[in-house]
Amino acid sequence: MHTEEREIILNPSILSADFTVLGEQLKALEACGCRWVHIDVMDGTFVPPVSFGEPVITSIRKKSGLFFDVHMMTEHPDTHIDALKKAGADLVCVHAEACTHLDRVLGAIREAGMRTGVALNPATPLSVLDYVLDKTDMVLVMTVNPGFGGQSYLPAMTGKIRALRNMLEKAGHPDIRIEVDGGINAGTLQTVLDAGADVLVMGSAVFQGDPAENFRKMQALVR
């Protein structure tokens, strides 16, 4: 698949959402064409904050038919696989830095019937992916250091996204998606698209203000 044929996914991150009205906001996003939602699970160890876990995912699953992309910013993500499946996750993205046995963890996620993602902190080289591409559906290039919404995009990550796109084409895996997460907004969107990203996580850019209105503005920029 060539870049120009690849569908671009705009993926709102609920980390910046108002949880008291999240169900309605997700419905409104769905009504304007949103298909994925990004769910940041943080354990207070891999990253400093604690966000939420399976009970919250279970609860929003009841209100939403969106594709649930779960970003696990936790140590030992393998211990959550069954619970995430039960909660309604569609894709589980684990940090390479948190997995001693990355190959085994990715195999277990697929065995549980979900898609796989491998997330890389800004300082982590692409070479950690070399022997797991056949078990990977998506690579998440962190474009900020993980843990907090509202940070600024790290410009050095543009070259990393481009290098990853080249690597995937050369390795015969052009269909593996490249997700970017952190500081994606109207000012950085074109840069990451040009570099080869096709799943764009947006927290503050969507949930600060009216999420549906913000989402439509971003859709217009992608078209």
Ligand SMILES: O=C(CO)[C@H](O)[C@H](O)COP(=O)(O)O
């Ligand atoms: O993983 C994350 C932070 O570690 C997030 O997905 C975060 O919600 C991104 O927020 P923003 O778009 O405001 O930078």
Ligand SMILES: [Fe+2]
């Ligand atoms: Fe995230």
